[in-house]
Each structure stands twice: as C-alpha cells, then as structure tokens.
C-alpha cells in the first residue's frame with residue numbers, strides 16, 4: 001500500500017536554521033517521513049517575492065537543503081528538492097492565477113501583514129500572488145496532507161478552493177488536499193529576550209542558537225542566557241520565561257518530560273541547569289553541523305542529491321501539469 005503523500009515547503013531565508021526551527025519544524029518533518037511519502041521543497045521562487053541578493057539566495061538555498069539532510073530528512077527515502085529546479089511550479093501557478101478572483105487574493109491576511117510596513121505600493125505583485133504559487137506547490141504533488149501551523153490555514157483553504165474550482169470547471173483533475181494543522185509544537189524563545197520567540201530576525205546575536213554554531217559558541221550563548229533572581233529551577237513560562245525556555249530546550253533534545261527534569265534539578269542552581277542544557281545541545285547539534293559542513297564542502301555530492309531529487313519531483317509534477325494543460329485546452 002502506498003503511503004499518503006505529504007508536501008511541505010520552507011524558505012531559504014537565512015544562512016543557518018536555528019534551534020527553534022529545529023524543534024518546531026524539522027523534528028516533526030523528520031518523524032513524519034516514516035508514515036508518509038514526503039515531499040519537501042526549498043521554496044526559492046517564493047524567496048524572490050521580496051528583494052534578494054542573488055549570491056546570498058543561492059548560498060542560503062544550498063545551506064537550507066544541507067541542514068535538512070543533516071538533521072534527518074532522508075533524500076533517498078523522501079523527496080527534498082529546490083523549487084526553481086522544477087519548472088512546473090511557475091507554470092501551474094500561472095494557470096491558477098487565472099481562476100483566482102482578485103478579491104479572493106486580496107483577502108489573504110499574510111499579504112496584508114507583510115506589505116504593511118513598506119505599503120502595498122512598494123510590495124511586488126509576486127508577494128500578492130504568493131499564496132497562489134503555494135497552492136501550485138501543493139497541488140502538483142497530489143498531496144493529501146499538508147502539515148502547517150495555524151498561520152497558514154487561510155492559504156491552505158485557498159488551495160482547496162482553487163483545486164475544487166478547477167475540477168468543477170474543467171473536470172476532475174486536481175486532488176483537494178486535507179489541511180493538517182500541526183499540534184502546537186514546543187516554542188523556543190530568544191535566550192537574551194525570553195519574552196520573544198527565537199527568530200532569525202532576533203535583535204541580540206547571543207539570543208539565537210544556530211544549527212551551524214560551533215560547540216564553544218553554543219556553550220557561551222546558553223551559559224549567558226537570561227534567567228531571573230529567584231534561584232529555583234521550576235517551569236513557569238509567565239513568571240520565569242528564561243528558566244522555562246531552558247527546560248523546554250533540554251526536554252526536546254533529551255526526550256525527557258519537563259516535570260522529570262524539574263525534579264532532577266531540585267535544590268540546584270541555574271548554573272547546573274545551564275551546564276546540562278549546554279552539554280545536551282552541543283551533543284545534539286554536533287553531528288548535524290558536521291554533516292551539514294561535509295555536504296557544503298562537497299558541492300558535487302549536494303548537487304547530485306538535489307538533481308536526483310528534482311528529477312523525482314519533476315516526474316510527479318510534470319504529470320499533474322500535463323493533466324491540467326490538457327484540461328484547459330492546451
């Protein structure tokens with residue numbers, strides 16, 4: 001029996017992923033591979049909807065792919081490819097553009113948020129039609145499962161509407177996907193500013209642990225994490241966001257429940273907690289960093305993997321696009 005097809009995409013938006021991305025996305029995707037025919041796409045076409053430096057984009061795309069492989073996305077078992085390597089994405093997006101209402105697209109709240117700062121007059125039309133490209137990404141693979149966070153629900157609903165509309169106008173062609181809203185995954189907070197989510201755009205360089213940080217940098221960041229003056233290790237995200245964040249991180253990388261960790265630190269100081277977190281994170285990330293750097297040092301091997309995976313993706317995507325082209329009269 002074939003496994004249900006899953007599609008997920010990620011932007012090549014930084015030179016390194018951070019442990020928030022690792023906990024909130026990568027670990028989920030790694031585990032879902034066993035029960036799904038998983039397709040993971042580094043969405044570089046989406047990345048150019050805002051101004052990009054070409055050399056930086058190219059580098060980030062490779063680094064993103066390398067870190068996914070290093071963290072356990074298996075390019076032999078799953079399909080992990082770069083969006084621009086598969087032409088069908090842009091081609092299906094065009095067809096879907098023609099069946100999307102202007103008002104329907106204008107209701108997408110993420111565009112409103114993303115264009116709020118610079119104003120709609122400076123935002124690109126590509127940013128406006130971003131959700132339509134996202135619909136093409138999903139529909140090309142006949143994905144039935146699209147694991148996303150709550151913030152993506154509206155885009156997946158649009159994808160479903162476009163698939164159903166296409167089918168009703170042109171005959172049964174596209175698979176209408178299920179929305180699978182991921183259970184709220186553990187959120188990691190900025191080590192220097194534990195009231196805010198750890199984010200690549202965070203303000204303090206010491207607050208973010210990157211997957212490619214070396215051991216020394218990781219230890220330094222964790223040891224200088226902001227805590228509080230109570231001096232008791234307990235889990236209380238409101239009153240003690242810094243200590244609670246360290247406990248969450250330790251729980252994720254060791255697989256031990258937070259309650260059990262709290263018990264194990266009874267009577268101990270924050271220094272002991274930080275030491276344990278630093279050691280556990282260093283051990284967890286070391287092999288990921290080493291494998292990433294190996295792949296990045298061997299561009300031939302990374303290119304080979306991405307090429308094979310793009311071919312596998314194209315075989316699926318081209319077949320869907322051929323059905324669509326036939327249905328619309330091309």
Ligand code: ADP
Pocket residue numbers: 011013019020021022023024025149185186187188189197198199200201
């Ligand atoms: P960033 O916030 O650094 O810009 P993205 O928005 O690119 O990260 O998120 C990529 C993925 O990583 C998403 O699935 C998101 O939910 C997850 N993620 C990002 N930051 C965190 C965090 N601090 N804790 C848990 N998950 C996170």
Ligand code: NA
Pocket residue numbers: 199
């Ligand atoms: Na973000």
